[in-house]
């Protein structure tokens with residue numbers, strides 16, 4: 001039932017990415033356009049985030065699409081979920097020029113399927129085959145595609161989110177938005193104003209050099225957001241990554257909310273209205289499952305990557321199973337009634353509705369969640385896959401989950417060990433009830449790994 005991971009040559013879990021001009025070149029963008037145009041004939045929507053290399057790469061990709069005979073609608077600068085929302089309605093596919101949370105010098109491409117989801121592994125492998133094929137097919141002179149500029153379509157996305165909420169739940173609420181100079185500058189403030197909020201912004205002007213903070217919305221980078229939340233008396237602050245498919249929060253005291261706690265809060269709110277299944281990767285914090293269970297719902301686990309979550313949600317729903325919500329423990333949440341992809345703008349709107357409905361302060365809601373302790377580590381190794389394959393033998397009496405890497409359960413604790421797909425390291429997440437249990441588990445695991453590595 002759960003989507004399985006397949007190895008690809010060029011694309012990672014969320015598209016292809018690299019340093020612009022070095023790995024992610026206009027040539028490569030053109031080849032991706034040619035390949036996508038051959039696979040998804042018709043009209044393709046193209047969008048980009050605010051990165052300085054986006055215009056060049058976008059033009060190269062569009063040239064490839066047009067050469068195959070596809071028509072192109074250029075949606076301009078917009079969040080990835082906004083492009084996904086538009087593609088689902090009217091297009092045979094989409095391409096988003098973005099490197100998401102990566103530093104400013106990076107860029108990349110995410111391919112969007114006609115149903116608005118990111119392209120899955122099987123089709124991506126087909127696309128890669130066409131990118132590497134030595135004989136690209138282009139249309140004859142009288143069959144070349146046409147391009148239209150459609151920047152106004154972004155309003156459909158903004159209105160689509162606002163229309164999901166009744167009345168003005170944000171009335172009387174001040175919210176500070178930090179879009180990080182990314183495309184959410186033109187969406188999240190409008191969405192929250194549409195819900196009745198008074199909105200202030202930090203890093204609210206689009207700028208591909210990201211002068212205020214890096215595209216990754218880390219706690220350290222959000223000091224200005226926290227300060228403005230505190231001094232403006234805001235109910236909360238929300239920040240996005242570089243393409244705004246993720247949203248992270250600070251509470252009314254300016255304190256960063258760990259993303260698994262954010263996920264759990266939304267799970268709690270949704271499950272109180274409707275019980276069902278929450279879909280999430282094996283890497284998500286135990287606080288999510290504990291919260292879901294406390295509300296009479298269950299959790300279904302997938303490999304790590306939002307595409308596996310989205311596709312598993314769809315498949316379960318098609319089989320008549322009551323999926324109500326999904327997401328990752330990094331602020332990427334998927335609202336199936338809205339669309340099957342992570343959506344930072346929708347997540348920000350949900351926080352307004354959740355707070356208004358609770359009548360409580362955000363810090364109070366967070367403090368009522370089950371307490372968990374998480375340790376994240378990485379170990380430099382050359383043969384990560386081999387090491388992980390040998391681990392089940394070290395734990396003959398433990399419950400194991402092999403959905404992605406190896407997850408070892410011990411009482412109410414667990415450890416997840418995965419090999420990185422891009423670096424010679426293994427990543428470890430340990431999730432326990434107390435810090436002492438976490439440190440003990442970490443020591444025990446590392447001593448075993450030491451034996452295996454040597």
Ligand code: MG
Nearest residue numbers: 100241243245
């Ligand atoms: Mg992103």
